[in-house]
Amino acid sequence: MKSPNDDFFMQVWKLASLIPYGRVTSYGAIANALGKTNASRMVGWAMSKSSLAPFNVPAHRVVNRIGVLTGRNSFEEPFLMEKLLKQEGVEVKNNKVVKFEKLFWNPMQELDF
DNA sequence: ATGCTGACGTCGC
């Protein structure tokens, strides 16, 4: 039987919630951290359900590998994602995170890889 | 029960 705490979503949510302030990560990175290198789609999909998470999930800090706010369309307000990022000091240009490389946060780091 | 879709990523042509 599948425990809610053992769900694939939960793992994504937990990892996503570990993203520090003013920092961003990619779906692929999370998927990789979970052992599903090519399952990046599942990560984003889990993000869509992040609202169902028992805790706050900064889904706005999760972007694709290029740093583009692909999921902004799924937000209640498309501009909310960009807004929140800018609010955290993250430069967003044309729906893309500026210097995404520098702001990129590696989940593996928290996993003590 | 089967098939399509989905907040992506990588490889191939």
Place this chain on the structure above:
DNA sequence: CGCGACGCCAGCA
């Protein structure tokens, strides 16, 4: 170099 197709897992029609 640019575009296309496949793979991943799970939910939903």
